[in-house]
Amino acid sequence: MTGTLVFEQLLNGLQYGVMLFLMAAGLTLVLGIMNMVNLAHGSLYMVGAYLAVAGTQWTGSYALGALIGFAGTLVVGMVVEVVALRALYQRDHLDQVLATFGLILFFNELVSMIWGRGSLYSALPAWLAGHVELFAGSRYPVYRLAVLGVGLLTAVILWYVVTRTRLGMLIRAGASNRTMVAALGVNIRLLYTVVFGFGAALAGLAGLMAGPIYAVQPGMGELILIQVFVVIVIGGIGSVRGALVGAIIVGVVDTLGRAFLKPLLATMLSPTAAEAAGPALASMLIYLLMAVVLAVKPAGLFQSR
Amino acid sequence: MRGKLFWIAAITVLAALPPVASALGEPFYIDLVRRIMILAIAAASLNLILGYGGMVSFGHAAYLGIGAYSVSILAFYGITSGWLQWAVAIGASALVALAIGAVSIRASGVYFIMITLAFTQMLYYLGISLEVFGGDDGMRLKAKSALPLVDLGDAVQFYYVALVLMITCVFIIFKITNSRFGMVLRASKSNEARSRAIGFSPYPYRLAAFVIAGAMCGLAGALYANHTNYIVPGFMSWVQSGDLMFMVILGGMGTTAGPMLGAFALLIVEEILKGWTEHWQLWLGPLLILSVLFFKRGLAGLLERRDA
Numbered sequence: 001m002t003g004t005l006v007f008e009q010l011l012n013g014l015q016y017g018v019m020l021f022l023m024a025a026g027l028t029l030v031l032g033i034m035n036m037v038n039l040a041h042g043s044l045y046m047v048g049a050y051l052a053v054a055g056t057q058w059t060g061s062y063a064l065g066a067l068i069g070f071a072g073t074l075v076v077g078m079v080v081e082v083v084a085l086r087a088l089y090q091r092d093h094l095d096q097v098l099a100t101f102g103l104i105l106f107f108n109e110l111v112s113m114i115w116g117r118g119s120l121y122s123a124l125p126a127w128l129a130g131h132v133e134l135f136a137g138s139r140y141p142v143y144r145l146a147v148l149g150v151g152l153l154t155a156v157i158l159w160y161v162v163t164r165t166r167l168g169m170l171i172r173a174g175a176s177n178r179t180m181v182a183a184l185g186v187n188i189r190l191l192y193t194v195v196f197g198f199g200a201a202l203a204g205l206a207g208l209m210a211g212p213i214y215a216v217q218p219g220m221g222e223l224i225l226i227q228v229f230v231v232i233v234i235g236g237i238g239s240v241r242g243a244l245v246g247a248i249i250v251g252v253v254d255t256l257g258r259a260f261l262k263p264l265l266a267t268m269l270s271p272t273a274a275e276a277a278g279p280a281l282a283s284m285l286i287y288l289l290m291a292v293v294l295a296v297k298p299a300g301l302f303q304s305r
Numbered sequence: 306m307r308g309k310l311f312w313i314a315a316i317t318v319l320a321a322l323p324p325v326a327s328a329l330g331e332p333f334y335i336d337l338v339r340r341i342m343i344l345a346i347a348a349a350s351l352n353l354i355l356g357y358g359g360m361v362s363f364g365h366a367a368y369l370g371i372g373a374y375s376v377s378i379l380a381f382y383g384i385t386s387g388w389l390q391w392a393v394a395i396g397a398s399a400l401v402a403l404a405i406g407a408v409s410i411r412a413s414g415v416y417f418i419m420i421t422l423a424f425t426q427m428l429y430y431l432g433i434s435l436e437v438f439g440g441d442d443g444m445r446l447k448a449k450s451a452l453p454l455v456d457l458g459d460a461v462q463f464y465y466v467a468l469v470l471m472i473t474c475v476f477i478i479f480k481i482t483n484s485r486f487g488m489v490l491r492a493s494k495s496n497e498a499r500s501r502a503i504g505f506s507p508y509p510y511r512l513a514a515f516v517i518a519g520a521m522c523g524l525a526g527a528l529y530a531n532h533t534n535y536i537v538p539g540f541m542s543w544v545q546s547g548d549l550m551f552m553v554i555l556g557g558m559g560t561t562a563g564p565m566l567g568a569f570a571l572l573i574v575e576e577i578l579k580g581w582t583e584h585w586q587l588w589l590g591p592l593l594i595l596s597v598l599f600f601k602r603g604l605a606g607l608l609e610r611r612d613a
Binding site: 031035037084087088091093094095097098099101102103104105106107108109110112113222226229230232233237276279280282283284287288290291294295298299 | 355361363408409411412414415416418419420422423424426427430431433434435436437543547550551554584585586587589590591592593594597598601
């Protein structure tokens with residue numbers, strides 16, 4: 001029984017981890033290559049989730065809705081890059097933080113104007129709604145397994161693109177020395193737009209997959225964004241590998257902490273103390289982890305430059 | 306000279322506001338300006354590290370929250386002495402700033418931004434998970450801080466307390482930034498390598514500034530709790546941190562009057578937009594983006610020559 005529970009929570013943690021990874025991969029590339037802090041990355045996640053829900057309701061098909069969410073976020077991301085963010089690449093981090101903070105306010109309000117302030121929940125089609133028996137006595141939701149699968153598949157594709165293709169070579173080169181890449185005749189502007197759109201689409205993918213699990217509501221992007229920052233700080237800026245490792249660590253630690261810290265404390269403290277301290281400590285766990293990593297490795301586990 | 310005239314004019318207008326507002330039957334403005342002045346203290350403290358120290362802290366709201374929670378928690382247990390409450394608010398904020406600063410100042414640039422943001426978010430979640438103190442819903446302040454001579458329950462008296470404290474804090478920041486300590490802090494912002502070369506290690510100076518800023522913001526939090534009468538974890542949210550940053554930028558980074566001007570400008574614009582449309586953030590967001598892109602020097606830039 002306990003073994004099953006731990007295994008299920010571990011899977012939940014992995015599933016949350018791959019979603020964090022989808023977010024972190026785009027953000028860390030944008031940070032690494034363009035040296036750009038984009039707080040609005042969480043807004044793209046939210047846009048992906050909303051477009052997918054709206055698309056599903058409109059077309060009546062979950063798959064089509066997901067496609068609309070993915071493609072829609074890609075387009076929104078590229079438009080945002082061209083309209084607002086391009087002017088910020090040459091500015092310092094402070095300006096980038098403030099301007100993208102303004103973007104967040106804009107997007108949150110826009111979304112609540114169109115879809116209201118309440119939460120939306122998206123229904124799953126029959127082929128994703130069931131449970132699967134992993135082994136005797138354990139029923140795990142198919143959808144969460146699907147999320148895990150898509151996330152891992154994306155990680156593999158991303159690994160292939162970054163390490164084995166020409167685009168990936170440019171991305172890596174851009175992360176280590178962008179002036180040199182520009183000097184070698186690469187259209188750095190186009191590369192930026194492509195990378196940004198790429199990252200936006202990944203955020204949209206994370207968002208549309210989050211829809212059926214978490215509530216779709218204005219401000220949902222910021223909740224995950226700050227955890228993604230923790231992932232990037234742990235993994236190291238600009239490193240996709242670091243983003244993957246960091247995301248899995250944060251996802252698993254956060255999920256297991258929330259599930260087991262309270263009962264674990266209850267074995268050591270009085271039940272009332274555990275009742276009070278458990279949730280508090282669980283919600284602080286990943287930030288404490290970040291502090292420890294920083295103390296040991298100030299530039300993250302996988303430093304890219 | 307212009308600077309001196311500005312201060313005389315500003316203080317005169319602020320001091321004259323309560324009788325004028327009462328005479329016009331608009332006590333709302335006393336409330337609004339009091340809130341602005343309290344947040345101006347928080348912005349002024351952020352300016353010390355952001356404007357003069359070059360540390361882009363995206364987590365300054367943490368200390369606003371700690372100050373507010375200190376007052377409120379003490380009041381919850383029946384301790385209403387204002388001196389004690391405010392001392393605890395300042396002390397607790399300073400301690401937390403010491404802990405957060407010690408870890409985050411070692412990092413720089415983007416890391417510093419993300420780390421300060423993450424730690425503040427941690428405190429925000431801590432506030433949410435403290436069921437005893439209202440959790441997500443927050444808690445009502447049981448009684449206002451009891452001070453000798455003044456009664457914070459009286460809107461006008463509280464207004465003048467906030468005014469005096471704001472002027473005092475702005476003056477303290479002014480003194481600090483023009484002291485030897487402040488010079489080292491500013492030198493390590495404008496050229497870290499050179500200030501190292503002449504024998505200053507920036508770390509202790511930055512950490513000290515970080516702690517002073519946190520402590521002062523804790524005082525703002527103590528006042529803010531008395532102002533709102535209701536304490537929510539939202540005081541520590543990243544939106545509040547962002548607002549404080551905007552006040553500093555809008556007013557002018559690294560200027561004495563800037564944070565105050567920025568607090569007035571931002572909150573008054575917010576108030577106007579709120580009166581105009583329910584979806585005020587839809588307009589505020591792009592306005593903020595435009596101000597970042599095209600109004601870099603801030604309001605104080607119109608007033609005084611920039612020291613940087």
